[in-house]
Amino acid sequence: QKEVEQDPGPLSVPEGAIVSLNCTYSNSAFQYFMWYRQYSRKGPELLMYTYSSGNKEDGRFTAQVDKSSKYISLFIRDSQPSDSATYLCAMRRNSGNTPLVFGKGTRLSVIA
């Protein structure tokens, strides 16, 4: 079983839709959770950062962490064509210098 699983998509939605992106993980020691957005031929951009469980909202984006289910989500409200990108989840244990573990990314297309 991979440490982090993420559906690669592609996911295609109409403009204005609510988008739900998800990752599951197997290591209960993960404490730091991040979502990145990566446009084609660009470096990943940090969108959301959450420590432990709970929700975090930033504009049209909401990140949720459910540690009991080992499941994290990113919701995008009122999706726009500019949201078309690959979204990567990432997480890290709460100890020392352990590197981030990434999902493989979900490719999202928002159609105008």
Next chain:
Amino acid sequence: SQTIHQWPATLVQPVGSPLSLECTVEGTSNPNLYWYRQAAGRGLQLLFYSVGIGQISSEVPQNLSASRPQDRQFILSSKKLLLSDSGFYLCAWRAPSNEQFFGPGTRLTVL
């Protein structure tokens, strides 16, 4: 504010040639630094990370090497490139808050 730079942005090299990619970070001191490779259709592969000057941890055995000659400088090198070294190379740094930020990347094509 912190900024991370990578150069060159794109590179086309013949098989067997050497490689040197550079990453520098501004606006922070003693950051954890990382080199990743992202091949087409694949996820991010961690290659090396460094917690300080001269301290390099290798995650994947290969013909690449890394060095950290200065606090905010991280270099990825190879003596002889292989076709399989083609990809998108990303440098990243980790903030004290544990957030991790990426540079703009270097697209390497080995012919």
